[in-house]
Amino acid sequence: EAGVTQSPTHLIKTRGQQATLRCSPISGHTSVYWYQQALGLGLQFLLWYDEGEERNRGNFPPRFSGRQFPNYSSELNVNALELEDSALYLCASSLEDRGNTIYFGEGSWLTVV
Amino acid sequence: GNSVTQMEGPVTLSEEAFLTINCTYTATGYPSLFWYVQYPGEGLQLLLKATKADDKGSNKGFEATYRKETTSFHLEKGSVQVSDSAVYFCALSQGGSEKLVFGKGTKLTVNP
Numbered sequence: 021e022a023g024v025t026q027s028p029t030h031l032i033k034t035r036g037q038q039a040t041l042r043c044s045p046i047s048g049h050t051s052v053y054w055y056q057q058a059l060g061l062g063l064q065f066l067l068w069y070d071e072g073e074e075r076n077r078g079n080f081p082p083r084f085s086g087r088q089f090p091n092y093s094s095e096l097n098v099n100a101l102e103l104e105d106s107a108l109y110l111c112a113s114s115l116e117d118r119g120n121t122i123y124f125g126e127g128s129w130l131t132v133v
Numbered sequence: 134g135n136s137v138t139q140m141e142g143p144v145t146l147s148e149e150a151f152l153t154i155n156c157t158y159t160a161t162g163y164p165s166l167f168w169y170v171q172y173p174g175e176g177l178q179l180l181l182k183a184t185k186a187d188d189k190g191s192n193k194g195f196e197a198t199y200r201k202e203t204t205s206f207h208l209e210k211g212s213v214q215v216s217d218s219a220v221y222f223c224a225l226s227q228g229g230s231e232k233l234v235f236g237k238g239t240k241l242t243v244n245p
């Protein structure tokens with residue numbers, strides 16, 4: 021069974037541009053989460069989607085947004101990129117919002133120059 | 134709010150040494166507790182978990198016991214290998230708005 025898959029693996033953008041990252045959850049999982057892992061800052065919760073709805077977001081500005089599609093895959097969009105947005109973006113999925121185990125993808129490395 | 138505190142690294146051990154990485158948590162109610170591992174250049178992998186007090190999670194020789202009285206979930210391994218070199222994250226989940234709350238991670242390096 022395929023795990024959580026993310027694309028692209030690496031992305032290089034210039035300051036001010038927009039970046040789009042994609043995630044496919046494990047088959048049958050309805051919840052998708054996005055985390056940012058910036059150097060020296062640990063893992064920060066970004067967004068949580070379930071059944072196509074945004075359920076919660078972390079302490080990030082509105083230029084971080086996303087959506088979940090009917091097939092439960094998800095996109096993370098980052099507008100007006102700043103150098104500080106350079107990080108590993110991890111997507112994760114779980115069966116439902118009941119404390120079930122959350123499984124992570126390999127991540128997408130975003131570099132802003 | 135919920136939080137996780139784990140020992141700061143880096144931790145450097147020789148092969149076959151005993152490993153302990155301390156983790157304590159703050160949460161209301163009864164969270165589920167997890168250890169995730171991140172090998173160099175990779176995403177996070179679930180290492181083990183425990184969902185209620187006194188549960189012991191184990192995998193690949195690693196163990197951690199959910200201690201409600203001390204709000205701890207320390208990771209242990211009796212004999213580490215070079216291949217265990219990675220960053221280890223303690224985390225909790227309470228099925229609420231934040232989902233997984235992570236500690237800052239502990240980098241382990243095992244030398245031959």
